[in-house]
Amino acid sequence: MNRKMEYLYRRAEWFAVMKALIVGGDLKAARQEKLTEGWKLLLTNQFHDIIPGSSIFEVYQDCQKDYALIEEIGKEVEADFLSCAEKKEQVYTVINDSGFAMDGMVLLPEKEGTCARLGDGRALPVQRTAQGLLAMVEAVPPMGWVQVTVGKEQGEACENVFRADKRSFETPYYLLELNDYGQIARLYDREAGREVLPPGQRANVLQVFEDKPLNNDA
Known part of the structure; x- marks a missing residue:
């Protein structure tokens, strides 16, 4: 705290x-x-x-x-x-109070908006959610800010590069498969072109150990 x-x-x-x-x-x-x-x-x-x-x-x-x-x-x-601060409809200020440039996701409370642009007109990648418009803002300057304007014009659709079902997840970087217990049965690194787990091994395995300290209290 x-x-x-x-x-x-x-x-x-x-x-x-x-x-x-x-x-x-x-x-x-x-x-x-x-x-x-x-x-x-x-x-x-x-x-x-x-x-x-x-x-x-x-x-x-x-x-x-x-x-x-x-x-x-x-x-x-x-x-x-x-x-x-000056207030304008559908205009939001994204503030970066750190000492270095930041990238990040910003939730804009605009349920009717379909696109978001920076002050120089560049379009941002966005996704509609139940809470509003989720936008990816890059390179917000240190101790600075950028303004984002939400509009209703139709933007260019992006290809969905993620796949998921009950037992597997697929991204541009990894292929992951789960077993019946929720443990990771397979993790394939697409960039390195190799399996991360040895054959027959699992990850995300919960282990519990009984601890009986005899000589020390910590």
Whole structure:
């Protein structure tokens, strides 16, 4: 939870700075006093006995309350930035808060959309789902973003390169077969052109061992 909150506050600080720039460079808009309040509480809960789990029970009762407040502050600062962003129908901003370019799947809550494009007009691979339009976005710049616009024009259909039934899965990279117990009876690597499992061997085998330590407690 502590590391999760560190990531939240790193992102919230970035959002807060962008909010200040959007409103003309007003540093008060960065909500630094709220972030400082949350950071102090977060750092307090980095005491060496809390994170590894060696504190007394009452300490964890208190830290759960602290984390709830820490998260509330961080999300409040994030929401403050998002509320000032320009809003357009069927236009979404995909944000990458990491330090390197990212590829990833993005679920766009557009049940009527059939295609998605970047700002330069490039079409993205998409798939319709019950929850919306699933789009593959590539090379979102580090500490940056791209805008995706959803439309209704007919896109080019992609070939389905995956095959599956109850006992086998086929992809461009692997051929996998299961036995009656759900274990992997065959795994063929198409790129390497070879069987991964030795003849007669299985993978995904659940094994249970009885552990009776005699000399050590860990």
